[in-house]
Amino acid sequence: MGANITELDLIKYKANSKKSLLSYMWKSRALYVIALPGILYFIIFKYVPLAGSVIAFQNYNIFKGFTGSEWVGLEHFRAMFQYQDFGRILSNTILLGLYDLIFAFPAPIVLALLLNEIRLVFYKRFLQTVVYMPHFLSWVIVSGIALGILSPGTGIVNQVIKAFGFEPVYFLGENSYIRTILIGSGIWRDSGYGTIIYLAALAGINPDLYEAAEVDGAGRWKQTMAITLPSLIPTIMILFLLHIGRFLDLGFERVWVFLNALNTGNGEILDTYIYKAGLLSQQYSYTTAVGLFKSVVGLMLVFIGNILSKKTTGESLY
Amino acid sequence: MRGRYTRGQKLFNVFNLLFLTALALAMFLPFLNVIAQSLSSSDAIINGRVGLLPKDFTMINYQYVFSDHSIWRAFGVSVYITVLGTAINLIATASLAYPVSRPEFVGRKYIVMMVLFTMVFSAPLIPNFILIKNLGLMNTLWALMLPGAISAFNFFVMRSFFMQIPQELIDSSRIDGCGELRMIASMVLPVSKPVMASLGIFYAVGHWNTYMSALYYINKPTLWPLQVMLKKLFETDDISIDPASSVYSSLAHTSPEGIKMAVIIIATIPIIMIYPFLQRHFVKGMMVGSVKS
Numbered sequence: 001m002g003a004n005i006t007e008l009d010l011i012k013y014k015a016n017s018k019k020s021l022l023s024y025m026w027k028s029r030a031l032y033v034i035a036l037p038g039i040l041y042f043i044i045f046k047y048v049p050l051a052g053s054v055i056a057f058q059n060y061n062i063f064k065g066f067t068g069s070e071w072v073g074l075e076h077f078r079a080m081f082q083y084q085d086f087g088r089i090l091s092n093t094i095l096l097g098l099y100d101l102i103f104a105f106p107a108p109i110v111l112a113l114l115l116n117e118i119r120l121v122f123y124k125r126f127l128q129t130v131v132y133m134p135h136f137l138s139w140v141i142v143s144g145i146a147l148g149i150l151s152p153g154t155g156i157v158n159q160v161i162k163a164f165g166f167e168p169v170y171f172l173g174e175n176s177y178i179r180t181i182l183i184g185s186g187i188w189r190d191s192g193y194g195t196i197i198y199l200a201a202l203a204g205i206n207p208d209l210y211e212a213a214e215v216d217g218a219g220r221w222k223q224t225m226a227i228t229l230p231s232l233i234p235t236i237m238i239l240f241l242l243h244i245g246r247f248l249d250l251g252f253e254r255v256w257v258f259l260n261a262l263n264t265g266n267g268e269i270l271d272t273y274i275y276k277a278g279l280l281s282q283q284y285s286y287t288t289a290v291g292l293f294k295s296v297v298g299l300m301l302v303f304i305g306n307i308l309s310k311k312t313t314g315e316s317l318y
Numbered sequence: 319m320r321g322r323y324t325r326g327q328k329l330f331n332v333f334n335l336l337f338l339t340a341l342a343l344a345m346f347l348p349f350l351n352v353i354a355q356s357l358s359s360s361d362a363i364i365n366g367r368v369g370l371l372p373k374d375f376t377m378i379n380y381q382y383v384f385s386d387h388s389i390w391r392a393f394g395v396s397v398y399i400t401v402l403g404t405a406i407n408l409i410a411t412a413s414l415a416y417p418v419s420r421p422e423f424v425g426r427k428y429i430v431m432m433v434l435f436t437m438v439f440s441a442p443l444i445p446n447f448i449l450i451k452n453l454g455l456m457n458t459l460w461a462l463m464l465p466g467a468i469s470a471f472n473f474f475v476m477r478s479f480f481m482q483i484p485q486e487l488i489d490s491s492r493i494d495g496c497g498e499l500r501m502i503a504s505m506v507l508p509v510s511k512p513v514m515a516s517l518g519i520f521y522a523v524g525h526w527n528t529y530m531s532a533l534y535y536i537n538k539p540t541l542w543p544l545q546v547m548l549k550k551l552f553e554t555d556d557i558s559i560d561p562a563s564s565v566y567s568s569l570a571h572t573s574p575e576g577i578k579m580a581v582i583i584i585a586t587i588p589i590i591m592i593y594p595f596l597q598r599h600f601v602k603g604m605m606v607g608s609v610k611s
Contacts, residue, residue, distance in 0.1 A: 048445075140552075
C-alpha cells in the first residue's frame with residue numbers, strides 16, 4: 001500500500017525536524033508549482049473581493065480606493081432598513097424563496113417517484129431524456145420561450161384562452177402573475193434534471209426489501225410509504241439543507257430576464273436590486289451592504305438548518 | 319421487479335403513464351411552438367394562427383437573422399468564449415485538483431478548506447466588479463472566462479476522481495524513473511478522459527449560456543455574446559435593422575416575433591447537437607459529485 005508508506009514517511013519526517021519536512025516537500029516540488037496558479041486564482045478572484053467587501057462600512061470613492069475612502073460604520077446598513085422600498089424587495093425575495101421551497105423543491109421528488117414506477121424501460125428512458133433537456137437552456141432562452149407563448153397578442157396560451165371565449169391576459173404586464181411565472185418556469189426548467197439524484201438513490205434500494213414487503217402482503221402504495229420514501233430521506237435532507245442555504249438566492253439571471261417596468265413591484269428581488277442600485281446607479285457601498293446582509297443571512301440559515309436537521313433526523317452537512 | 323398488480327395498481331399505472339406523458343409534452347411543446355412561429359409569416363403570427371405547426375411556411379425570418387452581422391458576431395463571440403473558456407476551466411481545475419489529491423502534498427487540507435469556504439460564503443457583486451475593473455478586464459472577453467476559471471464544485475468532483483487512481487500505478491511509474499510532469503502527461507491525463515469530458519461539457523454549457531457576467535462587465539456591443547444579444551432583442555419590438563441587408567426591403571414580411579423565435583432556435587441548436595454526449599456524461603458527473611456529500 002503505497003499511500004500508507006508515504007503517509008508514514010510524512011509523519012516520520014514531521015517528527016524529525018522542520019528541515020526534513022522541507023526536504024520531503026522539495027521531493028514533490030512539481031506538485032506545488034502546478035498547484036500555484038489555482039491557489040492564486042482563489043486568492044485573487046474569491047478572497048480579494050471578500051476583503052473588498054469592507055466598502056460596505058465606507059463611503060467608497062472609486063478614485064480614493066479602499067484606503068482613502070471615509071469610514072462610516074454601519075450607516076449603510078441603517079439606511080438599508082430605513083429605505084421604504086427595501087422592505088418590499090426583501091419581502092418579495094422571502095416570498096419567492098418560500099414559494100420555491102414549497103412548490104419547486106418537492107417537484108423532482110414526486111417526479112422521480114412517478115418515473116420510478118414506470119416499468120417500460122425504453123419509455124422511461126425516453127421520458128427522462130425529454131424532462132432533463134430544459135435544464136440546459138439559458139434563462140434568457142427560457143424567458144424568450146415564455147414571452148413567446150404568453151404574449152397577449154400572438155402567444156399560444158392566449159389563443160387557447162380566446163378560443164374558450166375569455167379575454168387575453170398580459171401575463172408579464174402586471175404584478176399579479178410574475179411570481180407564478182418565476183416559480184413555474186423554474187419548475188419547468190429544473191425539476192426534471194433534479195430527479196437524477198433521487199432516481200440514483202431509488203436505484204440503490206435493496207430489492208429484497210420489496211420482496212419481503214410483498215410476502216407480507218403490502219401493496220405498491222404501502223411499499224412506497226414504508227420502503228421507498230424512507231430510503232430517500234437522507235438524500236432529501238441533504239438537498240433540503242443546501243436549498244435552505246440558498247433561500248434568498250433565487251439567482252439574478254432567473255429573475256432579471258422576466259422583469260420589466262410593469263412587474264417589478266412583485267418581482268424585484270435583492271439580487272436585481274443590487275444590480276440596479278449598485279452597478280447602474282453606482283451606489284457601491286450601499287449595495288455592498290445589501291449584498292453582505294444577504295450572504296450573512298444565507299450563512300445563518302445554513303447553520304440553523306443544519307442544527308435542526310441534526311436534532312430531528314441525524315443528517316447533517318458537516 | 320415487483321409482482322402481480324391489483325386493479326387499483328393497474329389504474330395507477332395507466333394514470334401515471336398518461337400524467338408523465340403529458341408532463342413530457344409540456345416540456346416539449348413550447349419548443350414546437352417556437353419552431354412553428356420562426357417558420358411562419360408575420361401575418362399568420364400576428365393573427366395568432368400559429369399553433370404547433372408553421373402557417374404560411376417561410377424562411378424569411380431566418381434569412382433576416384442570417385443577414386444580420388451583429389447576430390453572427392455574437393454567435394462568434396459565444397463560440398470563442400465556449401472553446402477557450404472551457405480549455406481554461408479544465409486546465410485550471412485539473413492543475414489544482416491533481417496536486418491536492420496526492421497524499422504527499424503537504425497542506426492539502428488547507429487548500430480544501432479554502433475552496434470549501436468560497437462555496438458557503440462569497441463576496442457581493444460590487445467588490446467583484448471593482449476587482450474586474452482594477453485588473454483592467456472590463457470590456458474584454460477575459461472577464462467572461464477568468465473569474466469562473468475553477469468551479470469549487472467541479473474541483474471537488476475532479477479531486478475525488480484523481481483520488482481513485484490507484485497509488486500503485488503512480489508508484490510504479492515513479493520507480494520507472496518518471497518525473498512528476500511526465501507522469502501526469504503519460505499516465506494521469508489519459509486515465510482521466512471521462513472526468514475531463516463530463517466536466518468539460520458542463521463548463522461548455524455554462525459558457526454558452528453566459529449572460530450575467532457579460533451584462534456586468536461588457537458594455538461594448540461588439541463583444542456581446544449571443545445571450546446578451548438575445549435579451550436585447552426580446553426587450554425591444556423594433557429589431558436592429560441593417561439597412562445594407564438585402565432582406566431590409568422585404569422586412570414587411572418578417573415580424574419581430576418570428577425573428578426572435580428564429581434567434582432562439584439558432585441559439586439552442588448547439589445545445590441540442592451536443593445533448594446526446596451531454597446526457598451520457600452528466601448523470602455520471604452528478605453521481606461522482608454526490609459521493610462526496
